[in-house]
Amino acid sequence: MKDFMMIFIGEDYGALGLSQEELQQRMGKWFAWNQKMLDAGIVKDGHALHANAKKIVGPDRVVSDGPFVESKEIIGGYYIVSAESVEDVYEIAQDYPDYDLGGAVEIREIVVFQQ
Amino acid sequence: MKDGQIIDHLFRHQYGKMVSILTRIFGLSNLEIIEDAVQDTFVNASLKWRTKLPENPEAWLTKAAKNRVVDLLRKIKADQNRITHFNNGPSSLLLNDLFLDHEIEDSQLRMIFIACHPTLNPKDQIGFALKTIAGFSTREISSALLLKEETIKKSLIRARKAIKENDLSFEFPEKQYIPQRIERVLEVLYLIFNEGFHSGKKEMLIRKELCGEAIRLCKMILKKEMFRTSSGYALFALMCFHSARLESKVNDQNEIVDLKNQDRSKWYQPLINLGNDAMIKSTSENKINTYHFEAAIAAEHLKAKSFEETNWEKILHLYQSLSELRKIPINQLNIAIVLIQLKNYPEAYIQLMEINPKKLEQRAYLYHASMAEYYKVTKDKKKAIEAIDKALELVKNEAEKNYLTKKKANIISGEPV
Structure with missing residues (x-):
């Protein structure tokens, strides 16, 4: 088994102007997906991220306020899951709820350092 | 969970x-x-x-x-x-x-009165109520009221501006103004309900939500003694009766099913019971208004076990009383439709001739559809087709158009609908 990170990229719910009803429905879908992964015992960790960001850059450690990318490319959260292969993660990522909002899932394998 | x-x-x-x-x-x-x-x-x-x-x-x-x-x-x-x-x-x-719960309701009631405040443009009141009290987004309001989102946004801005400029405070109206203010509140709830109940253009989901919200808010008003009126109860009864058959108005293919062909076993009994209960309470004062008659008409339809068993005489009488209270073309049109059911064609014709279809505005097609029905039952096929064509020309909504197209086919084939 390998570990993969699924990174969710898309527009912030607040910026999309979703209604209460839509927010509740979205949340239900995320909840169901999370539950499905928990039941399958594949999810190791995962969090949603706030949209506001800070960045520290360069030798002078200059701090600047985000956002740093286009509003449609904000990283909204991540999951770390265990799977045999990246193809298996494609399968898992089918249930990501926000494709219809223009969201995307980036899959990255986590590097394991040899002892 | x-x-x-x-x-x-x-x-x-x-x-x-x-x-x-x-x-x-x-x-x-x-x-x-x-x-x-x-x-x-x-x-x-x-x-x-x-x-x-x-x-x-x-x-x-x-x-x-x-x-x-x-x-x-x-x-x-x-x-x-x-x-x-x-x-x-x-x-x-x-x-x-x-x-605390009761204080939350109190706050919401205050907001209802603000939404229906006379300084707000009547056109802006419904949207503002849906946004602020019912929690609809502008997009949801626009699909609920069939208006552009931009129009809704402007309307909300106007409402907020009116509140600011008139420096409205978040209080209940003073005692002497309550009766007239509560009437407007009920009227707005009635309009919200009708938006849900009468439009075949909207999705069933949004229609149910509009009706549900109107009922919820009406209930909230009835809970508070100082706002409890007989017309409030009558409106609540009316909403319950109509809602009981909301679902049977549309079939699985999203086609309109008229009263005659609705599956009466699908009518929702618990709502009918609630409505009956409210109807009894609505007669405690000796005041009768349009909601009473509209509720009584709806109740009469619910009572009939089949379309054929409908007590049209009684319904005619109720529509006539309603029309006396509020002489608007749609009430008169309903009288004509009932007269056709009673096979009193000459009287139906007189009623129909008195109506100026233009005054029915976007519902003018209903007039021509009724004319078509009149000519159909009096066996004047040519005029019936002319009338139904006029109705088809004016109708905007897809589901209603399909319904009328079917009706036209029936007129041509001479089969009953």
């Missing part, structure tokens, strides 16, 4: 509650800031609850709203006096009290 299901519309209803409570604390002049802040709370909740729902979501949201109050207190510097008032000593107890 394993499946991640929380109460239907919890967010939406909670939105209305929070906006009302916070408005009570910060005043109507801060309404816009309050709405934005509440919206943020929900965006946050939808992220936080992705993996685990809180034990009691409602309590969580209430707490978040309270925290939001503190945030707002910091942000709204202009209202310093008010802030100290709520921050110190015994008043902080008062703040907590506002989050």
Whole structure:
């Protein structure tokens, strides 16, 4: 088994102007997906991220306020899951709820350092 | 709550509650800031609850709203006096009290009266009520009222502006004004309900929600003794009776099913019972208004076990009484339709001739469809086709158009509908 990170990229719910009803429905879908992964015992960790960001850059450690990318490319959260292969993660990522909002899932394998 | 299901519309209803409570604390002049802040709370909740729902979501949201109050207190510097008032000593107890159930309802009722305040343009009242009390988004309001989103946005801005310019306070009307103010409130609820009940163009989901909201708000008003009126009960009865057969008005293919062909076993009995109960209460005062007659007509239809068993005589009588109270073309048109059912064609014709279809505005097609029905039953096929063509020309909504197209085919083939 390998570990993969699924990174969710898309527009912030607040910026999309979703209604209460839509927010509740979205949340239900995320909840169901999370539950499905928990039941399958594949999810190791995962969090949603706030949209506001800070960045520290360069030798002078200059701090600047985000956002740093286009509003449609904000990283909204991540999951770390265990799977045999990246193809298996494609399968898992089918249930990501926000494709219809223009969201995307980036899959990255986590590097394991040899002892 | 394993499946991640929380109460239907919890967010939406909670939105209305929070906006009302916070408005009570910060005043109507801060309404816009309050709405934005509440919206943020929900965006946050939808992220936080992705993996685990809180034990009691409602309590969580209430707490978040309270925290939001503190945030707002910091942000709204202009209202310093008010802030100290709520921050110190015994008043902080008062703040907590506002989050008790009955106080929440009290706040929401205040908001209903604001939405229906005479200084607001009547056209803006419905949208404002749906947004602020019912928690609809502008997009949802636009599909509910079949208006452009831009129009709704402007309407909301106008409503907020009217509130600010007239410096409305978040209080109930003074006692002597309550009767007239409550009438307008009921009228707005009636309009919201009709938006849900009568439009075949909207999706069933949004129609149910509009009807549901109107019923919920009407119930809230009836709960409070000082706002309880016989017309309120009659309106509530009317809404229950109509809602009982909302679902049978459309079939699985999203086609309109007329009263004659509705599956009467699908009519929802618990709502009919609720309506009957309200109907009894509505007669406790000796005042009768249009809601009473409309409810009685709806009840009469529900009573009939089949379309053929409908007591048209009684319905005619009720429509006539209704028309005396409110002489509008649609009531007269209904009288004509009932007369056709009673096979009193000459009288039906007289009624129809008296109506100016233009005054029916977007419902003018109903007039021509009724004319077509008249000519059909009096066996004047040529004129019946002419009339139905006119109706088809005027009708905008797809489902109604399909219904009329079928009707035209029936006229041509000479078969009963």
